[in-house]
Amino acid sequence: MKSQLKSFIEVDKNSDFPIQNLPYGVFSTLPEKRRRIGVALGEWVIDLAVLEENGFLKIQDGESYFNQPTLNKFIESGKSNWSKIRAELQALLSSETTTLRDNHELRSKVFLKQTEVILHLPVHISGYTDFYSSKEHATNVGSMFRDPKNALLANWSELPVGYNGRASSVVLSGTDIVRPSGQIKLPESERPVFSACRKLDFELETGFIVGRSNALGEPVPIEIAWDHIFGMVLFNDWSARDIQQWEYVPLGPFNAKTFASSISPWIVTLEALEPFKTSSPVQHPKPLAYLQEDHHNNSYDIHLSVEIQAEGQPQTDIICQTNFRHMYWSMAQQLTHHTISGCNLQVGDLMGSGTISGPTPDSYGSLLELTWNTTKPLTLSNGQQRGFLEDGDTLTIKGYCEKEGLRIGFGEVSGKILPAIQFEFSE
Amino acid sequence: MKSQLKSFIEVDKNSDFPIQNLPYGVFSTLPEKRRRIGVALGEWVIDLAVLEENGFLKIQDGESYFNQPTLNKFIESGKSNWSKIRAELQALLSSETTTLRDNHELRSKVFLKQTEVILHLPVHISGYTDFYSSKEHATNVGSMFRDPKNALLANWSELPVGYNGRASSVVLSGTDIVRPSGQIKLPESERPVFSACRKLDFELETGFIVGRSNALGEPVPIEIAWDHIFGMVLFNDWSARDIQQWEYVPLGPFNAKTFASSISPWIVTLEALEPFKTSSPVQHPKPLAYLQEDHHNNSYDIHLSVEIQAEGQPQTDIICQTNFRHMYWSMAQQLTHHTISGCNLQVGDLMGSGTISGPTPDSYGSLLELTWNTTKPLTLSNGQQRGFLEDGDTLTIKGYCEKEGLRIGFGEVSGKILPAIQFEFSE
Numbered sequence: 001m002k003s004q005l006k007s008f009i010e011v012d013k014n015s016d017f018p019i020q021n022l023p024y025g026v027f028s029t030l031p032e033k034r035r036r037i038g039v040a041l042g043e044w045v046i047d048l049a050v051l052e053e054n055g056f057l058k059i060q061d062g063e064s065y066f067n068q069p070t071l072n073k074f075i076e077s078g079k080s081n082w083s084k085i086r087a088e089l090q091a092l093l094s095s096e097t098t099t100l101r102d103n104h105e106l107r108s109k110v111f112l113k114q115t116e117v118i119l120h121l122p123v124h125i126s127g128y129t130d131f132y133s134s135k136e137h138a139t140n141v142g143s144m145f146r147d148p149k150n151a152l153l154a155n156w157s158e159l160p161v162g163y164n165g166r167a168s169s170v171v172l173s174g175t176d177i178v179r180p181s182g183q184i185k186l187p188e189s190e191r192p193v194f195s196a197c198r199k200l201d202f203e204l205e206t207g208f209i210v211g212r213s214n215a216l217g218e219p220v221p222i223e224i225a226w227d228h229i230f231g232m233v234l235f236n237d238w239s240a241r242d243i244q245q246w247e248y249v250p251l252g253p254f255n256a257k258t259f260a261s262s263i264s265p266w267i268v269t270l271e272a273l274e275p276f277k278t279s280s281p282v283q284h285p286k287p288l289a290y291l292q293e294d295h296h297n298n299s300y301d302i303h304l305s306v307e308i309q310a311e312g313q314p315q316t317d318i319i320c321q322t323n324f325r326h327m328y329w330s331m332a333q334q335l336t337h338h339t340i341s342g343c344n345l346q347v348g349d350l351m352g353s354g355t356i357s358g359p360t361p362d363s364y365g366s367l368l369e370l371t372w373n374t375t376k377p378l379t380l381s382n383g384q385q386r387g388f389l390e391d392g393d394t395l396t397i398k399g400y401c402e403k404e405g406l407r408i409g410f411g412e413v414s415g416k417i418l419p420a421i422q423f424e425f426s427e
Numbered sequence: 428m429k430s431q432l433k434s435f436i437e438v439d440k441n442s443d444f445p446i447q448n449l450p451y452g453v454f455s456t457l458p459e460k461r462r463r464i465g466v467a468l469g470e471w472v473i474d475l476a477v478l479e480e481n482g483f484l485k486i487q488d489g490e491s492y493f494n495q496p497t498l499n500k501f502i503e504s505g506k507s508n509w510s511k512i513r514a515e516l517q518a519l520l521s522s523e524t525t526t527l528r529d530n531h532e533l534r535s536k537v538f539l540k541q542t543e544v545i546l547h548l549p550v551h552i553s554g555y556t557d558f559y560s561s562k563e564h565a566t567n568v569g570s571m572f573r574d575p576k577n578a579l580l581a582n583w584s585e586l587p588v589g590y591n592g593r594a595s596s597v598v599l600s601g602t603d604i605v606r607p608s609g610q611i612k613l614p615e616s617e618r619p620v621f622s623a624c625r626k627l628d629f630e631l632e633t634g635f636i637v638g639r640s641n642a643l644g645e646p647v648p649i650e651i652a653w654d655h656i657f658g659m660v661l662f663n664d665w666s667a668r669d670i671q672q673w674e675y676v677p678l679g680p681f682n683a684k685t686f687a688s689s690i691s692p693w694i695v696t697l698e699a700l701e702p703f704k705t706s707s708p709v710q711h712p713k714p715l716a717y718l719q720e721d722h723h724n725n726s727y728d729i730h731l732s733v734e735i736q737a738e739g740q741p742q743t744d745i746i747c748q749t750n751f752r753h754m755y756w757s758m759a760q761q762l763t764h765h766t767i768s769g770c771n772l773q774v775g776d777l778m779g780s781g782t783i784s785g786p787t788p789d790s791y792g793s794l795l796e797l798t799w800n801t802t803k804p805l806t807l808s809n810g811q812q813r814g815f816l817e818d819g820d821t822l823t824i825k826g827y828c829e830k831e832g833l834r835i836g837f838g839e840v841s842g843k844i845l846p847a848i849q850f851e852f853s854e
Contacts, residue, residue: 126553127595132678153676158619159610163678164591164685168554168771169643178644180768183586183715192585194715197768216596216687217605217848243768249580251559251590252679258591258770260643288610288621289852341607341624341670342848343685344595421644421769425716 007093008101009111011042016400016409018042019093022086023266023410024071024231027117035069035120038112040266040411041093045112054106056092057085070124071267072348075211075230082211082230086271119265121172122233123209123348128167128261129338130205130237130352133160133329135281137357140369145245157285160329160337162354165237166258170350173264173413177238179391179420180259185246192246196420199241199374200389203355204306204365204397206324206410207235208331209267210349219339222293225332228345232273234264234304234397234413235352241368241388263350264397264413272408276301276401278325290340291333298330302410304356304399306365308380311392315381319370322356322363324399391419434520435528436538438469443827443836445469446520449513450693450837451498451658454544462496462547465539467693467838468520472539481533483519484512497551498694499775502638502657509638509657513698546692548599549660550636550775555597555688556765557632557664557779558589560756562708564784567796572672584712587756587764589781592664593685597777600691600840604665606818606847607686612673619673623847626668626801627816630782631733631792631824633751634662635758636694637776646766649720652759655772659700661691661731661824661840662779668795668815690777691824691840699835703728703828705752717767718760725757729837731783731826733792735807738819742808746797749783749790751826818846 007019017023017040027045028035036049048066051057059065059081065074074081092100100107132138135152138161142151155161179200183192211230214220220228237257244256280299286292302324309316329337334351355365364370367388371377374387389395394416400409434446444450444467454472455462463476475493478484486492486508492501501508519527527534559565562579565588569578582588606627610619638657641647647655664684671683707726713719729751736743756764761778782792791797794815798804801814816822821843827836 127593155673161678163681164593166554166591166770168773178769182768194717246582251588254590255768259768290621341609341682341686342605343593346595
């Protein structure tokens with residue numbers, strides 16, 4: 001059993017990062033600042049650049065894949081190398097292997113405390129696309145803003161609806177989020193006003209990282225779409241609901257989203273997630289041929305939760321618990337649909353799942369849904385109420401898989417809301 | 428007078444590229460393939476990498492800005508360097524300056540025939556955004572698909588509506604365009620079908636290239652927005668109208684656009700366009716303060732035309748003639764709006780104007796409008812009719828400014844339609 005594999009490094013049983021996980025990230029240390037690749041193991045980061053310098057993890061002679069500021073080069077090296085490096089790392093870190101275990105000089109260079117490194121965006125993200133693939137989320141939004149009886153638009157059940165996002169404003173977990181300002185249309189006035197966002201929201205999402213490029217004009221058939229995915233992260237698609245409501249017709253969300261989107265630092269590979277494969281919902285109607293896939297085995301059982309902590313308060317409240325398995329459209333369906341008209345995806349592209357809402361009110365993945373657009377405000381354990389996010393709030397999304405004593409976690413993606421910029425002009 | 432400036436190189440009076448223009452591009456030559464920076468002068472490309480190697484065009488000691496595969500590094504060097512290099516080039520190329528004129532060995536290395544080089548994308552485009560800033564275009568589309576009496580949506584007059592496009596599929600003029608396939612909803616059937624696009628269209632646009640980055644959370648005030656623009660190109664935002672109509676609610680166009688967008692190879696700088704500054708339409712209502720700008724001097728008088736040539740036919744038909752000056756929202760307004768919620772733009776980002784339609788039916792910038800969604804098909808001079816683009820059609824957009832004997836042109840952006848991929852599955 002893979003779950004019997006143990007490292008010579010002690011890993012707490014509640015850690016997200018056992019030897020069966022080994023998620024990839026990018027880190028640096030002071031004062032040197034050089035960015036390089038690491039994997040997480042328990043409380044440690046393993047410096048793959050050092051291992052590589054010492055003759056391990058060889059992919060191609062004379063080429064460095066881990067003394068790199070992003071994972072893109074390693075990911076581009078191909079799926080067989082992802083497997084090979086994972087297997088070599090698991091062997092090296094195993095309690096049964098002496099090579100690294102008994103080489104104390106090397107160990108002192110290879111292992112760094114996670115608390116003592118600075119994490120960075122793990123990939124260079126050329127393109128970022130966000131989908132809208134939770135039926136519960138789309139139904140909730142449609143019920144609120146359109147018609148509860150016809151909440152889903154006609155195209156929703158036929159294709160994974162998505163849109164191009166803004167890659168430059170994808171930031172790492174821990175980055176503060178400045179409350180955006182923009183045009184807001186209030187019901188009582190004829191014209192919009194310029195204002196700080198009054199309905200700042202999170203969106204609980206996951207994202208996948210494209211692992212293999214396709215050329216322009218060459219769609220990726222669904223049969224091989226999974227081979228084009230490197231791994232997954234947690235993702236918070238911060239949303240300014242009031243800006244969005246005014247701007248989004250007819251070309252979609254823009255300034256309501258482009259101010260920031262946050263990802264977790266560690267990319268969990270599909271190989272690490274393999275034991276947690278599960279079914280996705282049965283699709284009615286049966287999708288068109290190019291999107292058809294066996295639904296028994298095309299999702300993952302990932303527990304997801306959202307916590308909020310108000311400024312200066314010790315309490316943290318869990319405001320949502322849901323699961324990735326509720327997603328209607330699979331990641332393979334998203335990827336294939338994205339390329340079907342010929343669009344070229346690139347290694348490192350980030351594909352957001354869309355807000356992941358479950359079937360019950362405590363499993364909704366946004367404040368818009370949790371408070372039903374402020375009509376049912378949440379009461380936090382400190383007595384404060386929340387319709388949307390307040391300045392000083394820290395919002396954290398966590399995620400993990402767990403089965404038979406094996407836990408494969410994502411860590412977290414977190415961000416704190418800072419007050420809006422004070423502009424000099426006034427209306 | 429600047430227009431009196433003459434080069435020692437003979438330039439035809441109808442050329443787009445006199446010494447007053449000097450647009451920037453990237454080229455290579457066989458067999459070497461090294462990409463480097465050039466400017467166009469008449470029928471020639473001037474190899475700036477060779478000039479730099481020979482001690483000219485110095486920006487910073489020990490740094491090469493022109494022996495580069497894209498213009499990004501030069502653009503990042505800043506606006507004062509754009510002016511300095513332009514002035515130095517104009518002086519070097521002047522008929523009155525002997526330095527280059529009389530150095531025949533250097534001249535033989537510096538001047539290459541445009542017909543003998545391969546042109547490439549001039550910039551690395553990190554982000555591509557498309558606006559929707561022609562009132563005539565938005566009115567036409569709204570009249571066709573919504574309500575002629577309320578053709579413009581309420582937000583259109585308040586902000587430059589835009590959306591994030593897909594940067595990876597921006598291609599250079601001359602790249603063939605494979606007809607995309609995807610989901611199409613026909614009126615007679617309940618469900619969509621998978622089909623090659625039946626309503627393939629062009630969109631006559633210009634684009635501007637961002638010349639200066641802004642940090643995340645730091646909007647660019649409109650007073651300095653022009654300083655963040657390096658120059659302009661011609662742009663064709665190919666559009667699959669039938670795919671778009673089915674997919675675009677509620678998150679905007681996606682596969683209908685991401686299969687390809689074409690730009691012209693030469694970036695014409697704002698400095699070269701300066702003599703052609705003109706007014707844009709008066710804006711009613713007066714925009715909110717953050718978008719306010721003097722409209723007398725915030726547009727350019729650029730003649731634009733569209734030509735179509737059917738496969739194997741000698742005739743070319745001009746199907747549209749319009750002018751950039753019709754655009755309602757200025758490039759500065761677009762840029763400032765894009766950043767107002769905090770979005771960070773990056774050097775090399777491409778910002779499409781949106782389809783540029785004029786007030787008369789022969790000035791509409793798309794076949795959708797020119798044929799009023801096929802209800803008024805065009806008859807070409809060879810007798811063929813066109814509702815939308817046919818396989819084998821070559822579509823070319825041209826643009827130039829002209830005044831008092833001075834012509835500053837953009838060259839062209841062109842693309843030929845290839846048949847759709849034959850997919851193996853069928854519905």
